[in-house]
Amino acid sequence: MTAIAVTGKGGTGKTLVSxxxxxxxxxxxxxxxxxxxxxxxxxxxxxxxxxxxxLGDVREIFQVSRDEMGTMNKEQWLEGKIYxxxxxxxxxxxxxxxxxxxxxxxxxxxxLLRGILRKLTRHYEFVIIDSEAGLEHFSRKTIxxxxxxxxxxxxxxxxxATASRIxxxxxxxxMNFKDIMLIANRISSEEAxxxxxxxxxREKMKLLEVxxxxxxxxxxxxxxxxxxxxxxxxxxYRRMRKVAEVFLKG
Amino acid sequence: MVERKRIEIPADAKVKVSxxxxxxxxxxxxxxxEGERIRKEDMFVxxxxxxxxxxxxxxxxxxxxVEDMKVTLVGPDxxxxxxxxxxxxxxxxxxxxxxxxxxxxxxxxxxxxxxxNYIEGYMHLNQRYDIWVRISKNAVKKGLKSLIQIAKxxxxxxxxxxxFIEKIEAVYITDKNLVEKILKEIAMPIYDERDRRxxxxxxxxxxxxxxxxxxQSFAPTNVCIVSPDRPSLCGAITWFDGRAAAKVDPEGPxxxxxxxxxxxxxxxxxxGVNEFAKRExxxxxxxxxxxxxxxxxxxxxxxxxxxxxYMPEVDGIGWVHRGYPHPAPNGLTFSTMAGQxxxxxxxxxxxxxxxxxxxxxxxxxxxxxxxxVVWMPxxxxxxxxxxxxxxxxxxxxxxxxxxxxxxxKEFLKKVDHPVVKGVVRKVDGKKITEGWPEVVGVKEEKVxxxxxxxxxxxxxxxxxQPAVQVPTxxxxxxxxxxxxxxxxxxxQQAAPAGIKLIIKDAKITIGKIVLKKKGEK
Numbered sequence: 140m141t142a143i144a145v146t147g148k149g150g151t152g153k154t155l156v157s158x159x160x161x162x163x164x165x166x167x168x169x170x171x172x173x174x175x176x177x178x179x180x181x182x183x184x185x186x187x188x189x190x191x192x193x194l195g196d197v198r199e200i201f202q203v204s205r206d207e208m209g210t211m212n213k214e215q216w217l218e219g220k221i222y223x224x225x226x227x228x229x230x231x232x233x234x235x236x237x238x239x240x241x242x243x244x245x246x247x248x249x250x251l252l253r254g255i256l257r258k259l260t261r262h263y264e265f266v267i268i269d270s271e272a273g274l275e276h277f278s279r280k281t282i283x284x285x286x287x288x289x290x291x292x293x294x295x296x297x298x299x300a301t302a303s304r305i306x307x308x309x310x311x312x313x314m315n316f317k318d319i320m321l322i323a324n325r326i327s328s329e330e331a332x333x334x335x336x337x338x339x340x341r342e343k344m345k346l347l348e349v350x351x352x353x354x355x356x357x358x359x360x361x362x363x364x365x366x367x368x369x370x371x372x373x374x375x376y377r378r379m380r381k382v383a384e385v386f387l388k389g
Numbered sequence: 390m391v392e393r394k395r396i397e398i399p400a401d402a403k404v405k406v407s408x409x410x411x412x413x414x415x416x417x418x419x420x421x422x423e424g425e426r427i428r429k430e431d432m433f434v435x436x437x438x439x440x441x442x443x444x445x446x447x448x449x450x451x452x453x454x455v456e457d458m459k460v461t462l463v464g465p466d467x468x469x470x471x472x473x474x475x476x477x478x479x480x481x482x483x484x485x486x487x488x489x490x491x492x493x494x495x496x497x498x499x500x501x502x503x504x505x506n507y508i509e510g511y512m513h514l515n516q517r518y519d520i521w522v523r524i525s526k527n528a529v530k531k532g533l534k535s536l537i538q539i540a541k542x543x544x545x546x547x548x549x550x551x552x553f554i555e556k557i558e559a560v561y562i563t564d565k566n567l568v569e570k571i572l573k574e575i576a577m578p579i580y581d582e583r584d585r586r587x588x589x590x591x592x593x594x595x596x597x598x599x600x601x602x603x604x605q606s607f608a609p610t611n612v613c614i615v616s617p618d619r620p621s622l623c624g625a626i627t628w629f630d631g632r633a634a635a636k637v638d639p640e641g642p643x644x645x646x647x648x649x650x651x652x653x654x655x656x657x658x659x660x661g662v663n664e665f666a667k668r669e670x671x672x673x674x675x676x677x678x679x680x681x682x683x684x685x686x687x688x689x690x691x692x693x694x695x696x697x698x699y700m701p702e703v704d705g706i707g708w709v710h711r712g713y714p715h716p717a718p719n720g721l722t723f724s725t726m727a728g729q730x731x732x733x734x735x736x737x738x739x740x741x742x743x744x745x746x747x748x749x750x751x752x753x754x755x756x757x758x759x760x761x762v763v764w765m766p767x768x769x770x771x772x773x774x775x776x777x778x779x780x781x782x783x784x785x786x787x788x789x790x791x792x793x794x795x796x797x798k799e800f801l802k803k804v805d806h807p808v809v810k811g812v813v814r815k816v817d818g819k820k821i822t823e824g825w826p827e828v829v830g831v832k833e834e835k836v837x838x839x840x841x842x843x844x845x846x847x848x849x850x851x852x853x854q855p856a857v858q859v860p861t862x863x864x865x866x867x868x869x870x871x872x873x874x875x876x877x878x879x880x881q882q883a884a885p886a887g888i889k890l891i892i893k894d895a896k897i898t899i900g901k902i903v904l905k906k907k908g909e910k
Contacts, residue, residue: 205624205625206624206744206745209580209583209584209585209587210495210583210584210586210587210627210629211516211517211584212495212499212502212516212630212633213625213630214633214634215499215502215514215515215516216515216516218514218515219514219515219516219519219521222426222514222521223514225426227428227429227430232426232428242711242712243624243692243694243711244604244623244624244625244692244694246603246604246623246625246692247603247623247625247626248625250603250642255424257424258423258424259424259426260424261421261424262424262425262426
């Protein structure tokens with residue numbers, strides 16, 4: 140099983156990258172699990188699928204019902220509910236983590252979740268996780284770790300600053316990753332591209348791909364259409380397919 | 390108790406029988422298949438699940454009523470099922486053994502889920518009347534023809550992993566009418582009976598308790614002891630959960646704690662528990678009384694759902710739940726008090742508990758239980774109202790009756806709450822408190838001392854580096870609860886005999902704080 144976490148400052152295009160990665164990998168692999176680990180989630184929209192319930196919803200139900208469970212086995216209850224929330228989509232499964240923790244003690248719930256997710260993800264070939272820059276699920280260890288971390292940035296200084304911070308955080312969290320890589324998005328000038336390459340060398344993050352600013356992506360965004368509908372002739376589409384092939388080859 | 394007996398199979402039902410172990414299975418069996426999810430497009434059939442009626446149940450029977458390794462299938466088998474469809478499903482196991490008893494049924498039943506998931510191409514989710522099973526097309530392609538094969542594999546795993554099961558027999562039902570009948574007449578009453586056990590099982594009925602160290606990452610010396618009469622303070626774990634977890638992973642965060650010798654039946658102190666606590670807390674403490682507020686109270690990590698606090702002015706205990714925003718009559722909010730009690734230390738005067746503890750028959754038994762409780766927020770009181778004995782329920786104040794100590798005293802006097810004249814412990818009839826001195830009368834002399842905190846009279850100093858001056862608005866610290874000595878606090882020095890020192894309503898006002906390096910004038 141190969142786990143790929145896609146993260147980056149909000150608005151830099153990480154959901155675009157996750158969605159296209161999922162789209163291409165699931166064309167070749169039959170066992171793909173997409174995970175939306177961003178509480179402000181919209182991966183399902185980008186993929187063009189509807190999701191009824193999230194893991195966060197289930198966790199909240201668990202927190203309030205656990206007193207009334209009598210002698211039912213709590214772990215099995217939680218596991219069953221989580222499996223019910225997994226969306227069986229066209230070519231891949233989707234799990235939306237949903238809202239972050241509320242008040243109260245989540246130690247027990249999270250410890251159960253950790254075990255359940257670990258057992259679940261084992262059976263997929265690829266697990267692609269769209270995560271916010273804070274990497275909450277990794278820090279809480281509800282998701283164990285990732286083999287590859289892709290950090291998405293745009294040309295802005297803020298995007299790059301977040302990228303370095305993420306690299307630092309990934310090390311602190313002891314995420315045991317094999318490689319941490321960079322994808323630059325919305326790059327519209329040579330100057331900008333040069334700066335990104337310098338950044339990637341400085342930070343020792345392999346620059347996987349440079350994606351240009353693409354009107355067609357903007358249009359889909361404006362219309363609220365799934366990004367996987369992107370025209371095949373688009374440069375962004377083509378380059379993301381190359382990225383997917385890197386992982387498919389292993 | 391629901392009678393445990395073999396079910397009746399209707400005479401006209403389609404039945405398949407097989408006895409004896411299976412030689413070879415057409416599927417792989419290994420824990421690595423746990424978690425395997427079978428998608429709709431990959432499934433041959435679905436058994437149970439959201440669209441059908443279903444159950445799984447284990448029944449403990451006498452040895453002579455169980456035929457070892459026999460499987461009876463009632464209803465259509467896999468080779469009569471249509472691809473892509475869902476069918477009703479009931480799995481019943483009869484077990485027998487010298488160590489087998491009805492209390493073990495749920496523990497054994499849970500393993501059905503674990504073991505069946507070891508089977509390649511077979512997915513089992515949920516429990517009881519919720520089970521959801523899918524069998525993959527691949528499994529059928531590889532040679533799975535009958536549910537009898539599944540039953541035999543499961544029974545083999547049971548006997549291998551749980552050697553105290555000496556005989557096991559299975560009845561699998563895919564006939565809708567029979568599944569419904571057994572579910573309604575036998576399974577549901579038994580599930581209800583089990584859940585009611587939560588209320589009828591007590592500390593003295595079991596040989597071991599269970600520990601939980603899940604939050605030791607936040608509070609390294611905290612060890613929760615979970616007993617039938619004392620569920621976890623975070624609200625997550627009952628004794629039953631602890632038992633289930635410890636049986637599956639004995640070296641995990643939930644371990645079995647042998648009770649050992651009973652040292653104090655009312656406070657709930659056991660030699661085995663003390664030893665365990667001493668070890669697991671790194672020696673931080675070595676005695677715990679499970680049902681005592683004042684003596685060697687249970688520690689907490691800070692995650693408790695409710696905190697209890699002692700109010701000496703009324704010699705009673707109040708409770709506040711997480712999320713209640715206002716101060717309690719002692720002037721402190723939940724979060725302030727929670728800060729005092731967390732971190733795995735034994736702090737007398739405060740106690741963190743789970744809401745489920747209010748249901749316990751031994752609720753702070755050593756200190757008078759409900760008869761020592763004087764205040765709780767209305768929301769909390771309503772939630773646990775049915776567990777409060779009738780003769781005390783209306784005497785416990787809420788924020789609607791009293792918001793301050795004075796108002797509380799008025800109320801308690803008016804309703805003649807037991808703390809006013811002295812609390813009699815129901816469990817042994819012993820009178821454990823003396824009542825309020827002003828009501829009951831006091832023989833000793835009272836010495837009232839009002840402390841004066843002299844604001845250091847500093848002449849306005851030519852600023853001496855690096856003295857820092859804090860703005861001079863007086864800072865009142867919230868009123869500290871009045872302390873009354875002697876309180877059962879071993880760490881305090883006993884007051885000289887015959888003198889009671891009462892410090893009331895201490896308000897400490899600070900005029901100015903001047904920070905100076907040592908040696909400076």
